[in-house]
Amino acid sequence: MSAPALRVAHLYPRLMNIYGDRGNIMCLRRRCEARGIGFELTDLSTGDRLDPAAFDLIFAGGAQDREQRGVAEDLLATKAAAVREAVERDVVLLAVCGAYQLFGRSYRESTGVELPGAGIFDLRTEHPGPGAKRCIGNIVAEWGAPDGTTRTIVGFENHGGRTRLGPGARPLARVRRGFGNNGEDGTEGAVYRNAIGTYIHGSLLPKNPALADHLIATALRRRHGEVALAPIDDRAELRAHEAALRLR
Amino acid sequence: MEIRTLAAIVAGKAAGVASRVLGRGGGTAVAGLVAERIDPGFVRRLGAQAGHGAIAVTGTNGKTTTALMLSRIAREAGLAPLHNRSGSNLMRGVAALFVQEASLGGRIADAARRLAILEVDEATLPLIVPAVRPRVVVFTNLFRDQLDRYGEVDAVAQAWARALDDEPADMTLVLNADDPGVAHLGAGARGRVLYYGVDDTGAAVAGDEHASDFRTCLRCGAELAYDATFYGHIGHWRCDACGNRRPAPDVRITRVEQGEDATALRIVSPAGELRVTLPLAGLYNAYNALAASAGAIALGLSADAIVAALDGFSAAFGRQERFRVDGHEVWVLLGKNPTGLNQVLRAIAAREGRKRLLFFLNDGIADGRDVSWIWDADYELAQPQAEWVLAAGTRAEDLALRLKYAGFGGDVPVEHDARAALRRAIAETPPAGTLYVVPTYTAMLEVRELLARRDGSARHFWEDA
Ligand SMILES: [Zn+2]
Numbered sequence: 001m002s003a004p005a006l007r008v009a010h011l012y013p014r015l016m017n018i019y020g021d022r023g024n025i026m027c028l029r030r031r032c033e034a035r036g037i038g039f040e041l042t043d044l045s046t047g048d049r050l051d052p053a054a055f056d057l058i059f060a061g062g063a064q065d066r067e068q069r070g071v072a073e074d075l076l077a078t079k080a081a082a083v084r085e086a087v088e089r090d091v092v093l094l095a096v097c098g099a100y101q102l103f104g105r106s107y108r109e110s111t112g113v114e115l116p117g118a119g120i121f122d123l124r125t126e127h128p129g130p131g132a133k134r135c136i137g138n139i140v141a142e143w144g145a146p147d148g149t150t151r152t153i154v155g156f157e158n159h160g161g162r163t164r165l166g167p168g169a170r171p172l173a174r175v176r177r178g179f180g181n182n183g184e185d186g187t188e189g190a191v192y193r194n195a196i197g198t199y200i201h202g203s204l205l206p207k208n209p210a211l212a213d214h215l216i217a218t219a220l221r222r223r224h225g226e227v228a229l230a231p232i233d234d235r236a237e238l239r240a241h242e243a244a245l246r247l248r
Numbered sequence: 249m250e251i252r253t254l255a256a257i258v259a260g261k262a263a264g265v266a267s268r269v270l271g272r273g274g275g276t277a278v279a280g281l282v283a284e285r286i287d288p289g290f291v292r293r294l295g296a297q298a299g300h301g302a303i304a305v306t307g308t309n310g311k312t313t314t315a316l317m318l319s320r321i322a323r324e325a326g327l328a329p330l331h332n333r334s335g336s337n338l339m340r341g342v343a344a345l346f347v348q349e350a351s352l353g354g355r356i357a358d359a360a361r362r363l364a365i366l367e368v369d370e371a372t373l374p375l376i377v378p379a380v381r382p383r384v385v386v387f388t389n390l391f392r393d394q395l396d397r398y399g400e401v402d403a404v405a406q407a408w409a410r411a412l413d414d415e416p417a418d419m420t421l422v423l424n425a426d427d428p429g430v431a432h433l434g435a436g437a438r439g440r441v442l443y444y445g446v447d448d449t450g451a452a453v454a455g456d457e458h459a460s461d462f463r464t465c466l467r468c469g470a471e472l473a474y475d476a477t478f479y480g481h482i483g484h485w486r487c488d489a490c491g492n493r494r495p496a497p498d499v500r501i502t503r504v505e506q507g508e509d510a511t512a513l514r515i516v517s518p519a520g521e522l523r524v525t526l527p528l529a530g531l532y533n534a535y536n537a538l539a540a541s542a543g544a545i546a547l548g549l550s551a552d553a554i555v556a557a558l559d560g561f562s563a564a565f566g567r568q569e570r571f572r573v574d575g576h577e578v579w580v581l582l583g584k585n586p587t588g589l590n591q592v593l594r595a596i597a598a599r600e601g602r603k604r605l606l607f608f609l610n611d612g613i614a615d616g617r618d619v620s621w622i623w624d625a626d627y628e629l630a631q632p633q634a635e636w637v638l639a640a641g642t643r644a645e646d647l648a649l650r651l652k653y654a655g656f657g658g659d660v661p662v663e664h665d666a667r668a669a670l671r672r673a674i675a676e677t678p679p680a681g682t683l684y685v686v687p688t689y690t691a692m693l694e695v696r697e698l699l700a701r702r703d704g705s706a707r708h709f710w711e712d713a
Pocket of ligand 1 (some may be wrong): 466467469470487488
């Protein structure tokens with residue numbers, strides 16, 4: 001067995017980076033390096049192929065509409081099948097906001113045009129139309145952590161599309177405050193195998209260190225077995241998390 | 249003069265006075281709001297009196313400084329500027345300017361010498377263009393700012409293009425050639441276009457910056473390439489797929505020398521060569537001076553007036569503004585979005601010595617409720633010289649966490665209250681030392697108000713004249 005190292009693929013880091021997504025990568029790196037775990041980052045952009053066997057964790061963030069259209073085409077052409085294969089092999093996927101929508105089955109634009117998605121998550125997203133209010137604001141959701149406890153996930157959401165899960169996906173968390181997937185059924189995000197999709201940015205991982213460690217531990221388990229993640233100094237992280245619980 | 253317009257002036261003035269008596273921040277917005285409600289044609293009717301017409305300045309960063317530079321240039325040129333100061337750059341702020349300047353009889357004094365210089369919020373431009381019909385519109389740049397309020401940069405770019413759709417053919421557009429999101433507006437322009445840009449590639453940064461908002465060509469969607477990047481997505485850009493590229497600028501900086509507190513510029517323009525020593529640091533201020541020069545040239549103002557105004561310039565409201573407090577020097581540098589903040593951090597880092605830094609992060613409506621942008625800004629730039637740091641504002645804990653990631657340590661202190669934060673920071677600053685305060689917009693208003701009380705030379709912002 002090799003020395004543990006987390007091999008991360010960042011999809012479209014230049015085109016999908018709108019809501020502080022860089023913070024999620026910085027967080028993964030920091031939490032690995034603080035524990036002597038290697039961190040190997042590969043940026044995959046337009047035209048690049050993804051080797052489904054080469055990564056432990058795949059991350060994709062949010063984009064602007066114009067860039068998201070281009071990304072969607074490239075994703076379907078060069079990466080969707082490989083990401084699907086990786087997810088079936090239990091590779092960890094974290095898809096935030098725009099990427100979360102793209103990895104569903106379909107996205108219906110405000111104009112009514114239906115775009116196909118990468119089909120990782122069993123979900124569909126619809127934009128209710130140009131006049132509809134966006135789901136914008138601070139969000140707190142309750143997440144059933146793998147250790148059996150219920151934890152909070154905090155952040156910010158800003159999306160026009162409403163997402164509904166099919167039977168093949170389960171929600172990541174229950175909304176305590178905010179909109180979540182659609183503002184109606186109380187669900188936030190989606191989970192399928194080790195793939196997680198969510199609308200929560202802000203950045204997501206720095207302020208939610210338990211979720212970050214869950215992703216790291218799950219991603220390392222496939223190749224390295226159970227890797228104990230030693231506690232690290234999370235005072236600033238938890239202080240920011242607690243403060244976010246009090247926001248309106 | 250229509251009765252409705254006169255009624256709007258009276259009611260607006262009364263509302264302004266009432267608000268000022270109640271201490272509500274000068275009452276500028278209220279006065280304009282009331283006048284606009286009584287007479288929706290108010291701005292158009294009053295604005296038409298200005299003998300030299302109007303120039304509008306819009307964009308994400310730099311519009312306050314650029315508009316103030318234009319105001320000083322106009323004064324040097326012998327004009328009497330009408331200028332909406334203090335960031336009241338929505339329609340109601342422009343209306344408030346005219347309420348303030350109009351007599352009860354509906355006349356603007358000294359109308360023949362008047363030039364309206366309007367700082368315009370990027371989302372308000374579509375309302376201002378038809379209402380004021382400016383002779384010149386200056387666009388500074390387009391970056392992501394307050395995604396929860398303005399939407400994505402594309403939404404702003406589209407709103408601008410629509411605003412210009414039925415522009416009068418005699419309106420001149422002054423465009424930043426180095427910003428693909430701004431230069432794009434020139435392609436569909438019906439009137440004259442004056443491009444400005446920095447030719448001196450000696451000012452470029454190595455590689456590209458994370459906080460960059462136009463990655464793809466607005467004409468064909470392919471990824472842009474850069475021969476030189478100055479900051480963010482500002483630089484010598486080109487699209488290899490469709491041949492779209494940075495237009496050759498008409499007003500251009502051929503040489504920039506950046507000092508600690510000043511920037512020497514050589515500007516080549518249709519009005520001749522200008523040599524300016526701008527008493528402000530940072531390449532972003534060189535761009536502001538360039539935009540103001542190009543705007544002034546579009547208006548036909550003289551090169552002498554431009555040089556005199558820029559050489560003697562002092563900073564706008566909260567933008568690299570200096571205060572004296574108990575023998576300490578306090579610099580206030582507004583940092584409200586990733587690209588603007590990066591420029592401010594570079595300007596601070598360019599100064600010698602160890603630094604005391606007070607960062608503020610507020611999430612008021614005018615700041616943007618979403619603070620995720622701090623993860624796209626490079627606080628790392630200021631870390632190596634930092635001697636002391638405090639994270640302040642309504643979202644101080646988020647900021648402290650970001651600063652931890654930037655290497656400032658895991659125990660960056662936090663302080664929500666602006667007064668307490670300033671007191672702590674000034675106490676940490678040695679005699680004759682400098683404190684750097686980097687606030688978001690609403691925090692800047694608070695900080696400035698507090699500092700102005702302690703610095704006899706400063707005034708309340710609604711008195712800023
Ligand atoms: Zn192109």
